Every structure is written in C-alpha cells, then in structure tokens.
Amino acid sequence: MGIFFSFSVVVALTVIAFAGVWIPGMQYFFGVVIPYLAVLVFLVGVVLKVAKWGRSPVPFRIPTTCGQQQSLPWIKHSKYDNPQTTGQVIIRMVLEVFLFRSLFRNLRTEMNDGRVTYGSDKILWLAGLLFHISFFIVLIRHLRFFIEPVPSFINMIDALDGFVQVGVPHLLLTGVLLVAAGGYLLFRRINNSQVRHISLPADYFPLLLIIGIALSGIIMRYFVKVDIVSVKAFTLGLVSLRPRTPAGIGAIFYIHLFLISALLVYFPFSKLMHMGGVFLSPTRNLANNNREVRHVNPWNYDVKVHSYAAYEDEFREKMKEAGIPVEKE
Amino acid sequence: MYNGGKIIFGLIIFLAIVTFPFYSNLGGSAKKAMPSLDTPEIYALATKECVRSGEYMKKEHMKVLDEWRDEVVREGKREKISVGGTELEKSLQNGCMHCHSNKEQFCTECHKYAGIDPYCWDCHFDRGEGRL
Numbered sequence: 001m002g003i004f005f006s007f008s009v010v011v012a013l014t015v016i017a018f019a020g021v022w023i024p025g026m027q028y029f030f031g032v033v034i035p036y037l038a039v040l041v042f043l044v045g046v047v048l049k050v051a052k053w054g055r056s057p058v059p060f061r062i063p064t065t066c067g068q069q070q071s072l073p074w075i076k077h078s079k080y081d082n083p084q085t086t087g088q089v090i091i092r093m094v095l096e097v098f099l100f101r102s103l104f105r106n107l108r109t110e111m112n113d114g115r116v117t118y119g120s121d122k123i124l125w126l127a128g129l130l131f132h133i134s135f136f137i138v139l140i141r142h143l144r145f146f147i148e149p150v151p152s153f154i155n156m157i158d159a160l161d162g163f164v165q166v167g168v169p170h171l172l173l174t175g176v177l178l179v180a181a182g183g184y185l186l187f188r189r190i191n192n193s194q195v196r197h198i199s200l201p202a203d204y205f206p207l208l209l210i211i212g213i214a215l216s217g218i219i220m221r222y223f224v225k226v227d228i229v230s231v232k233a234f235t236l237g238l239v240s241l242r243p244r245t246p247a248g249i250g251a252i253f254y255i256h257l258f259l260i261s262a263l264l265v266y267f268p269f270s271k272l273m274h275m276g277g278v279f280l281s282p283t284r285n286l287a288n289n290n291r292e293v294r295h296v297n298p299w300n301y302d303v304k305v306h307s308y309a310a311y312e313d314e315f316r317e318k319m320k321e322a323g324i325p326v327e328k329e
Numbered sequence: 330m331y332n333g334g335k336i337i338f339g340l341i342i343f344l345a346i347v348t349f350p351f352y353s354n355l356g357g358s359a360k361k362a363m364p365s366l367d368t369p370e371i372y373a374l375a376t377k378e379c380v381r382s383g384e385y386m387k388k389e390h391m392k393v394l395d396e397w398r399d400e401v402v403r404e405g406k407r408e409k410i411s412v413g414g415t416e417l418e419k420s421l422q423n424g425c426m427h428c429h430s431n432k433e434q435f436c437t438e439c440h441k442y443a444g445i446d447p448y449c450w451d452c453h454f455d456r457g458e459g460r461l
C-alpha cells in the first residue's frame with residue numbers, strides 16, 4: 001500500500017540525515033551542499049514546469065461555471081461563479097486562492113439504503129484551509145532566521161501566534177495547527193474507503209513529509225533544543241552566499257533541514273505544483289465570454305478560403321452566359 | 330508561449346518572493362549575536378559560572394526560569410541557591426539579573442537577533458529600570 005512506501009521514505013530520509021551528520025565532514029554536505037542544490041532544483045524546476053504549461057495552447061474558454069451567465073439585464077448575473085470580465089475573473093481567483101471556494105462546495109457522496117445521497121462536508125475545506133494558512137504563517141515566522149535585523153512585523157506575528165502564552169518557549173499555535181490539520185488530511189485518506197482507493201504514494205508522501213518537517217521543528221523548539229544563535233548565524237551565511245560550516249548544532253536541526261531539502265527537490269515534480277497550477281488552470285482563470293468574443297484556436301491551419309463574392313467575380317461572365325443569376329452585375 | 334506576458338510576470342513575482350532572503354542579504358556580514366558577560370557582578374564571582382553549565386544555558390535557560398517560577402510561585406520553595414560563591418534568590422529580577430545586570434548587551438542582544446521578545450518584562454523589571 002502506498003502509505004507504507006511513503007512512510008518508509010520519510011523515515012529513511014530522517015535516518016539518513018541523523019546518521020549522516022555523525023560522519024566527520026558530512027556536516028558541510030548536509031548543511032550547505034544539499035540545501036543549495038535543493039533550492040536550485042526548486043527554482044529551476046518550478047520555472048521550467050510553468051514555462052512548459054505556458055507553451056500549451058488554450059484554444060477555447062473552458063471555465064467551470066457554477067452560476068448564471070451574463071444574459072438579459074433582468075436575469076441576475078452570478079459574477080464570481082460565471083465571470084464575464086477580467087476583473088471578475090481576478091476576484092474569483094483571489095477568492096479561490098485565499099478561501100478555497102471550490103473546495104467549500106465539496107460534498108460527501110454515500111450509499112444509503114441502496115440510494116446515492118449527497119451531504120454537506122465542510123471539514124475537508126476547513127482542514128485544508130487551516131493546513132495552508134498555518135504553513136504560510138510558519139514560513140513567514142521563519143523569516144526571523146533569514147533577516148537581520150528582524151523586522152518588527154515578524155515579532156508581531158510571533159506575539160499573535162503565541163498569544164496563549166503557554167510554556168517556554170511560548171507555544172506557537174500555527175505549528176500545532178499545521179500538524180493537526182495535516183493529521184486530519186492523512187486520517188481522511190486512510191479512513192474514507194473511496195479516498196483510500198484512489199490514493200497513491202504521490203498523495204501520501206508530501207503529506208507525511210510536511211508533517212515530518214513540522215514535527216521535527218516542534219521537537220526542536222520545545223524538546224531537544226538547539227543553539228538558535230548558531231542556527232541563525234548559519235542560515236544567514238547560507239543566504240548571503242558565504243556559507244560557513246555549521247558547528248555545534250544538534251542533529252535534530254539537520255533532520256529538519258534535510259527533510260525541507262527533500263520537499264524542495266520533490267516540489268517541481270509533484271502535485272505540490274498546484275501552487276503555480278492554480279493560476280494556470282483554464283477552468284479558473286478564463287472569463288466565460290464565449291458568446292461575446294470570438295476565440296480563434298491558435299493552432300488552426302490558415303485555411304485558404306474562396307468566398308462566394310470572389311467566386312462570382314471570377315466567373316461572372318461565364319455565369320451570365322449560362323443564364324445563372326448573379327448578385328452583382 | 331501563450332499569454333507569455335502574464336506568465337512571465339507571474340514567474341518574476343514568484344522568484345522575487347522566494348529569493349528575497351538571498352538578495353536582501355547579499356553582501357551582508359552574516360553577523361552573530363555576541364552576548365556580553367562583562368558585568369561587575371560576574372567579575373566579582375569566586376568562580377565564573379552560571380546556574381547551570383554555559384552550554385546548557387545557551388539552549389535551555391528559559392527552562393530554568395520556568396522551573397524557578399513554578400517552584401517559587403506555585404510551591405513556595407523560596408530557599409536560596411548558591412552559585413559561583415554567592416547566595417542568590419531563585420528569581421528573574423534578583424537572580425539572573427543580579428549577575429547579568431547588562432540586560433541590553435546580554436539578554437536583548439540574543440533575543441533581538443533571534444527575533445523574540447519575551448513578555449516577561451511586561452511585569453518584571455531589570456535592575457536598571459528601577460521600580461514603580
């Protein structure tokens with residue numbers, strides 16, 4: 001089953017990082033070489049993938065419409081479910097990207113007494129949204145390791161995120177939410193037989209990998225602490241392109257870093273590319289204006305047509321001789 | 330490329346965001362926080378030591394504070410401790426800050442660097458601030 005394979009890979013990555021850093025000289029490899037390579041693969045991979053998508057022609061307007069199209073003035077137009085103009089498309093995209101509006105419509109389909117029934121299922125939407133928001137906020141908070149001096153808005157996010165003021169170092173809610181929401185998404189894949197049936201290693205692996213990254217971060221923050229000052233000196237060295245061999249940072253940090261490098265490398269080749277893909281989805285990013293604007297298929301062969309007017313011009317005399325009626329004398 | 334303008338624009342925004350840590354640090358000095366142990370109280374110590382080993386304190390000093398707080402506030406165990414030949418209270422203000430009387434050059438030096446701002450100082454004072 002896919003989940004065991006994916007789980008084994010994540011465990012193997014963790015073990016590789018954990019075992020690797022004990023070998024003398026390998027700190028440089030895991031701390032500097034691998035992260036740089038990973039960032040390079042990520043950037044180049046994403047750009048090439050998007051460029052490849054960009055080369056596919058989109059001949060017709062194929063937005064998925066979920067409401068009334070622009071029609072007669074007294075029929076109510078559903079602007080953001082059936083956008084007519086670019087402005088409406090932009091609003092629709094913003095709502096989709098920030099609120100996952102299409103996922104909000106997700107239904108639960110079940111067999112009840114031999115009949116198919118459809119019911120509301122907002123938990124997937126909620127968990128999906130929390131997962132993404134938490135991931136985003138965790139990333140923003142991580143900027144404190146990459147900017148010196150730390151801008152005050154990051155302190156503010158940190159204070160808001162830790163407003164419950166539980167424990168030292170203070171508990172950060174989004175870190176926990178990330179694991180909880182990711183855990184639900186994983187549970188759903190395993191628990192729901194229909195979803196389990198269509199789940200592949202490519203579905204389990206990113207989920208397990210991200211949960212693994214978050215868990216290693218949480219362990220590093222609250223349980224097996226590392227010297228954060230050395231960590232920041234090291235990350236600043238990486239991003240200012242003057243890497244220094246990280247010294248005296250615990251193995252847990254290398255596990256975190258190695259799993260992140262794995263995520264970066266995996267990203268461009270996986271379903272995680274939906275980050276770029278959502279913007280390039282013809283079913284989302286096009287206005288439904290087929291009736292208003294003529295769209296010409298870009299790969300159409302340039303057909304040489306011979307219109308009736310030209311035909312008549314060519315044969316007018318012969319047509320008159322044969323007594324065939326002509327339009328122009 | 331179809332819609333090339335829009336796609337390239339999007340890619341440029343993506344790259345600008347993702348590589349922000351790199352270009353914003355380019356040519357930076359990648360400095361490291363240097364907390365100073367240079368206080369008269371520390372010079373006066375018989376042995377230069379913290380309440381735990383220096384290596385441990387670097388990573389876990391907040392745990393010590395947490396333990397002290399629980400012991401003092403919840404369990405009422407206010408007996409003094411002896412560090413470096415001095416008797417001290419288990420206290421943030423009168424313990425840690427007795428020796429580390431240079432809060433700005435010590436605690437804050439690291440905390441600013443690590444991007445944290447402990448809320449303890451909402452209520453507690455450091456020795457330089459005087460009292461209400």
Ligand code: HEM
Nearest residue numbers: 138142172174175176210213214217218220221231235260
């Ligand atoms: C190269 C990039 C990264 C570095 C250098 C890094 C480093 C760190 C460090 C040093 C900590 C401990 C923080 C502390 O003790 O206050 C941490 C915590 C954490 N990291 Fe990362 N990390 C990176 C990327 C990520 C990513 C991509 C994720 C998202 C999955 C993530 C998720 C977490 C979580 C959830 C924590 C627990 C604390 C919190 O909620 O912020 N990290 N990371």
